[in-house]
Amino acid sequence: MSLVLQPLIDAGRHSKEMGCADGYLRRVHPILAAYIADFPKQCLVACNKENRCPRCLVESDKRGDLEECAWRSTTDTLKTLRRKQRNKQSRKFDIQGLRAVYKPFWKDLPFTDIFACITPDILHQLHKGVFHDHLVQWCTSLMGEKEIDVRFQAMTRFPALRHFKKGISTISQWTGSEHKEMQQVFVGLLSGIVSNDVLIVARALLDFIYYAQFQKHTDVTLGAMQDSLKTFHEYKHVLIELEVRQDFNVPKLHSLQHYVASIRALGSADGYNTEYPERLHIDYAKEAYQASNKHDYVEQMALWLQRQEAVCYKSAYLDWRKAGKCSPLAERDTVSPAYYKVAKVPPHRQVSVDRIRSDYNAQDFVPALKHFLSSRSGRQQVIQPIESDQFDVYNQLYIETGPSSITGRGPCLQKIHASPKVAVRGCKAKIPSHFDTVFMLEEDHQHIRVLVPSGT
Numbered sequence: 215m216s217l218v219l220q221p222l223i224d225a226g227r228h229s230k231e232m233g234c235a236d237g238y239l240r241r242v243h244p245i246l247a248a249y250i251a252d253f254p255k256q257c258l259v260a261c262n263k264e265n266r267c268p269r270c271l272v273e274s275d276k277r278g279d280l281e282e283c284a285w286r287s288t289t290d291t292l293k294t295l296r297r298k299q300r301n302k303q304s305r306k307f308d309i310q311g312l313r314a315v316y317k318p319f320w321k322d323l324p325f326t327d328i329f330a331c332i333t334p335d336i337l338h339q340l341h342k343g344v345f346h347d348h349l350v351q352w353c354t355s356l357m358g359e360k361e362i363d364v365r366f367q368a369m370t371r372f373p374a375l376r377h378f379k380k381g382i383s384t385i386s387q388w389t390g391s392e393h394k395e396m397q398q399v400f401v402g403l404l405s406g407i408v409s410n411d412v413l414i415v416a417r418a419l420l421d422f423i424y425y426a427q428f429q430k431h432t433d434v435t436l437g438a439m440q441d442s443l444k445t446f447h448e449y450k451h452v453l454i455e456l457e458v459r460q461d462f463n464v465p466k467l468h469s470l471q472h473y474v475a476s477i478r479a480l481g482s483a484d485g486y487n488t489e490y491p492e493r494l495h496i497d498y499a500k501e502a503y504q505a506s507n508k509h510d511y512v513e514q515m516a517l518w519l520q521r522q523e524a525v526c527y528k529s530a531y532l533d534w535r536k537a538g539k540c541s542p543l544a545e546r547d548t549v550s551p552a553y554y555k556v557a558k559v560p561p562h563r564q565v566s567v568d569r570i571r572s573d574y575n576a577q578d579f580v581p582a583l584k585h586f587l588s589s590r591s592g593r594q595q596v597i598q599p600i601e602s603d604q605f606d607v608y609n610q611l612y613i614e615t616g617p618s619s620i621t622g623r624g625p626c627l628q629k630i631h632a633s634p635k636v637a638v639r640g641c642k643a644k645i646p647s648h649f650d651t652v653f654m655l656e657e658d659h660q661h662i663r664v665l666v667p668s669g670t
């Protein structure tokens with residue numbers, strides 16, 4: 215690492231002229247500000263033992279408490295390490311839980327506080343850690359695996375909410391998106407079976423997880439985030455009373471204390487989320503390997519990546535030329551029109567108007583279609599649908615929604631499901647009808663129309 219970061223020492227201290235994306239040349243002092251790693255590596259980088267915090271001096275048995283602790287200091291740590299190297303005996307070395315890394319790579323980097331560089335990790339600390347390894351396990355031991363499964367199965371279907379029709383105990387590999395889909399319904403799932411205090415614990419942790427994923431923060435959102443952590447610590451004793459846990463001395467739960475400070479110093483936590491490098495591992499390593507002939511693959515993978523990049527640059531250039539814009543940057547601000555996606559082949563062909571009325575309960579189908587066609591065609595003469603016409607019908611439709619004004623995330627595809635019931639066929643069980651409720655903003659932005667098919 216010290217070899218890799220060697221150029222930063224001189225450039226950080228004396229600056230370097232660099233060409234920026236906007237075409238200007240600037241004098242830049244590059245410094246190491248954030249270090250993204252998993253917990254064992256964070257501890258190695260910060261030269262402390264794994265039963266201690268890489269950011270603060272919390273004692274090894276106090277990590278379950280919400281208490282302000284002194285930050286680790288680079289000068290102090292380097293001094294203690296030097297003393298330990300000389301004398302072999304140092305009380306401070308033991309008290310601070312340091313390990314014998316005598317030449318940490320960051321010791322000569324200018325303006326770098328390595329302990330402040332340790333970033334939150336949404337994927338491993340929140341989704342996989344706090345939610346999956348802790349909250350879900352606590353609730354499972356309170357309710358039993360079977361009850362959790364039954365409750366996941368009984369959840370109401372709704373667009374954009376995943377329905378776990380087999381529950382969660384059969385899931386062998388949990389991905390980041392699975393965690394997020396479970397979190398969306400988890401508090402509702404606990405309601406009515408666990409005590410109010412456990413519900414407050416679950417809600418406080420999930421609130422924290424949601425706030426931590428915001429892409430924009432204000433003092434208000436950071437305050438709310440800290441409040442939800444406080445609420446968790448106020449009510450967590452209920453889990454000890456219920457004999458679910460004996461203590462909360464867990465590194466991942468302690469790490470939540472440093473989120474607000476990190477966000478204030480380095481920006482929102484999604485900017486250094488390990489989900490991105492894990493995703494890129496698929497694009498840059500797995501797919502590149504698949505494209506090779508599996509012999510001497512490193513060289514082939516590098517060449518494949520180079521070509522992918524060239525294709526990407528060229529197509530971005532062609533898109534820009536086609537659009538006739540003066541600058542490729544200007545395109546980023548334009549909002550793409552809403553679009554939809556359906557299956558390539560409609561699952562129900564040539565369905566009569568009568569069946570659309572009876573099976574889908576769409577009584578106004580023909581007048582609504584007439585209205586739609588005439589509003590789209592302007593003055594042109596269009597063929598008007600009549601009662602004896604037949605139509606191809608799809609089971610689901612995906613609509614792209616714009617970016618969220620709260621989290622800044624998006625755009626994303628939302629699934630709208632409309633399928634009639636299917637009777638028993640041989641050994642196949644019957645499938646109940648499934649009609650989603652849709653809230654629709656009219657074009658003039660004045661009305662919200664709610665489409666609720668009866669029978670849901």
Ligand SMILES: [Zn+2]
Binds near residue numbers: 269270468469
């Ligand atoms: Zn700490």
